[in-house]
Amino acid sequence: MIDDLEDLLKAAVVEVFGTMIGLQVQPEAPNTPLVSEGSSIAGAVGFIGKMTGVVYIYAPVPFAVRLTEKILGVSASEIDSDEMVNDSMGELANMVVGHLKSRLSDRGHSCVMTIPSIVRGTNFQIEPVSTTIRRVFSFRSLEHQLVVEIMLRPETQA
Amino acid sequence: MGRKILTVDDSKTIRMIVARAFKEYDIDMFEAQNGVEGLAVASREHPDLIILDYTMPIMDGYEMLTKLKSDPELKAIPVIMLTAEAGRENVLKIAKQGVRDYLIKPFKEDVIIERVSRIVDLKPKGESADKTKRYDDPLGILLVDDKPAIIEQIVAGLRDTPWKVDGVGSTGLAMDRCGRGIPDAVLISLSLPETGAFTLFQMLRAGAKTKSVPVFGLCVKTAAEDQARAQQVGFTGIITKPIDFEDVKIKITRALGLDTSYKYFTMKDGVLVLNLPPTFTPSVANDILLHLRNQVTSAVDSGLDKMVIDMSTVKTADITLIKLGLSSLQLCAELAIKSAMIGSDAVTNECKNYEETKDWRFVTSHAEALGVLGASAVAA
Numbered sequence: 001m002i003d004d005l006e007d008l009l010k011a012a013v014v015e016v017f018g019t020m021i022g023l024q025v026q027p028e029a030p031n032t033p034l035v036s037e038g039s040s041i042a043g044a045v046g047f048i049g050k051m052t053g054v055v056y057i058y059a060p061v062p063f064a065v066r067l068t069e070k071i072l073g074v075s076a077s078e079i080d081s082d083e084m085v086n087d088s089m090g091e092l093a094n095m096v097v098g099h100l101k102s103r104l105s106d107r108g109h110s111c112v113m114t115i116p117s118i119v120r121g122t123n124f125q126i127e128p129v130s131t132t133i134r135r136v137f138s139f140r141s142l143e144h145q146l147v148v149e150i151m152l153r154p155e156t157q158a
Numbered sequence: 159m160g161r162k163i164l165t166v167d168d169s170k171t172i173r174m175i176v177a178r179a180f181k182e183y184d185i186d187m188f189e190a191q192n193g194v195e196g197l198a199v200a201s202r203e204h205p206d207l208i209i210l211d212y213t214m215p216i217m218d219g220y221e222m223l224t225k226l227k228s229d230p231e232l233k234a235i236p237v238i239m240l241t242a243e244a245g246r247e248n249v250l251k252i253a254k255q256g257v258r259d260y261l262i263k264p265f266k267e268d269v270i271i272e273r274v275s276r277i278v279d280l281k282p283k284g285e286s287a288d289k290t291k292r293y294d295d296p297l298g299i300l301l302v303d304d305k306p307a308i309i310e311q312i313v314a315g316l317r318d319t320p321w322k323v324d325g326v327g328s329t330g331l332a333m334d335r336c337g338r339g340i341p342d343a344v345l346i347s348l349s350l351p352e353t354g355a356f357t358l359f360q361m362l363r364a365g366a367k368t369k370s371v372p373v374f375g376l377c378v379k380t381a382a383e384d385q386a387r388a389q390q391v392g393f394t395g396i397i398t399k400p401i402d403f404e405d406v407k408i409k410i411t412r413a414l415g416l417d418t419s420y421k422y423f424t425m426k427d428g429v430l431v432l433n434l435p436p437t438f439t440p441s442v443a444n445d446i447l448l449h450l451r452n453q454v455t456s457a458v459d460s461g462l463d464k465m466v467i468d469m470s471t472v473k474t475a476d477i478t479l480i481k482l483g484l485s486s487l488q489l490c491a492e493l494a495i496k497s498a499m500i501g502s503d504a505v506t507n508e509c510k511n512y513e514e515t516k517d518w519r520f521v522t523s524h525a526e527a528l529g530v531l532g533a534s535a536v537a538a
Contacts, residue, residue, distance in 0.1 A: 015264065016263075016264045019264035019265065019266055020175075020263075020264040020265075068171075071171060071175065072171060072174050072175065072178070073175075073178055083170070084170065084171075087169055087170045087171045088171045090169065090171075091169040091171040091172060094169070094213070094242050094263075095242045095263045095264050097242070098241070098242020098243045098262075098263060099242070099264075101242075101243055102243055102248070102262075105243070105246070105247055105248065106246055110247055113213055113242070113243065115168070115213065115214075115215050116169075
């Protein structure tokens with residue numbers, strides 16, 4: 001298990017959002033309560049290999065729309081479909097996982113990434129199997145909470 | 159026609175970001191969502207560059223690259239790999255496939271522009287369609303010299319032009335100015351501290367928007383080593399101190415390909431008039447000769463068959479004037495158009511002394527020239 005996984009993932013989120021969107025995302029203190037803002041979008045990207053897992057990045061829909069505006073340099077009125085928002089969230093998740101995967105690969109945990117997928121809904125929860133290691137971190141930006149969840153299969157089972 | 163760039167990425171977001179990065183450039187953008195589509199578009203469009211994602215459904219970037227490099231028609235197309243995976247293993251795998259460069263996501267727009275500009279000549283949109291700039295356009299000249307007296311001297315020396323000379327004292331300020339607007343030409347003192355001139359030159363050449371801007375080095379005539387180094391690294395030219403401002407204007411004019419023909423050629427009363435200015439120097443003569451054939455040919459094309467060569471303000475008939483006169487008359491004969499010459503008293507008298515010019519017949523006014531040509535003045 002990677003001891004500093006939390007740091008690696010937080011660094012990846014800060015780097016991706018800072019570079020691609022010019023947006024500062026502030027990690028929240030551990031155990032900060034997760035706030036429901038209604039309907040959310042989750043971008044998910046998995047990685048398979050010497051280390052196997054999946055990363056979800058959740059954003060409330062209004063926040064996801066703001067992120068899409070910023071990453072594409074368009075106004076809200078120019079976002080003409082959910083598809084644009086989905087794609088942006090998927091790409092952000094892809095870059096975060098790519099960043100994390102690069103650090104893991106350099107430490108010998110080589111793996112390949114999956115194509116991004118999107119989940120939309122309200123009050124949905126991921127229920128991992130009991131052997132899965134699960135970590136949840138939250139960030140704050142533009143008065144919204146961004147939640148990042150990573151689930152890892154223990155290395156012995158990989 | 160603009161250059162073509164093909165972006166192959168399953169993410170519309172990335173395709174839009176890449177397209178946005180190049181929207182200010184004269185680039186035709188093409189898109190594909192996976193390797194299969196990418197190969198099809200590459201075969202059809204033969205782009206100048208492919209920006210290729212690594213992880214895609216249907217056919218990933220690695221497979222597309224392999225197929226591209228095995229196709230004799232497509233293998234020469236340079237590829238920049240765009241990947242979210244920056245691990246050493248991945249980078250080595252990509253490098254072995256013969257990509258020209260790779261870019262790690264996340265990336266900033268200016269980074270992708272800079273990388274692409276190393277491979278494709280990026281021209282700002284509209285530049286290629288613009289009409290040729292004229293000498294009397296308000297050009298921006300960036301002057302970089304740490305000696306305020308030199309800046310003042312050059313500003314004063316170019317005051318008779320419509321050019322705006324912006325003097326700064328350091329390379330940092332120069333780059334700051336370039337960030338606010340691209341100058342038409344840059345003059346840099348080669349004696350800036352810590353070889354600053356050469357550092358600045360490299361920075362300008364590395365910038366997509368500044369790499370084509372003419373850059374001149376300023377130095378004293380005896381600074382042979384600096385001059386040689388500047389020429390070696392590719393400075394557009396050298397301007398030596400004490401500064402000959404006519405020489406500076408001509409060097410900038412030539413480097414920018416400025417149209418100066420309007421200074422010498424006009425249409426008046428249905429004839430083409432070549433006006434020689436009072437300060438008639440070898441440089442001016444060369445400038446006129448650059449335009450002479452085009453101007454006369456264009457006039458003939460548009461139906462004119464008469465030309466007046468007006469030397470009435472020229473003070474002496476030297477070899478430069480005589481050569482230009484001979485070239486002009488020879489061209490008129492070649493194109494079968496009638497010509498007449500207006501001369502000052504000095505020119506008229508001096509020309510009688512030379513074998514080549516003793517038969518030249520001068521008149522003293524435009525009206526007389528029209529009479530010789532069988533034309534008449536058009537009422538204003």
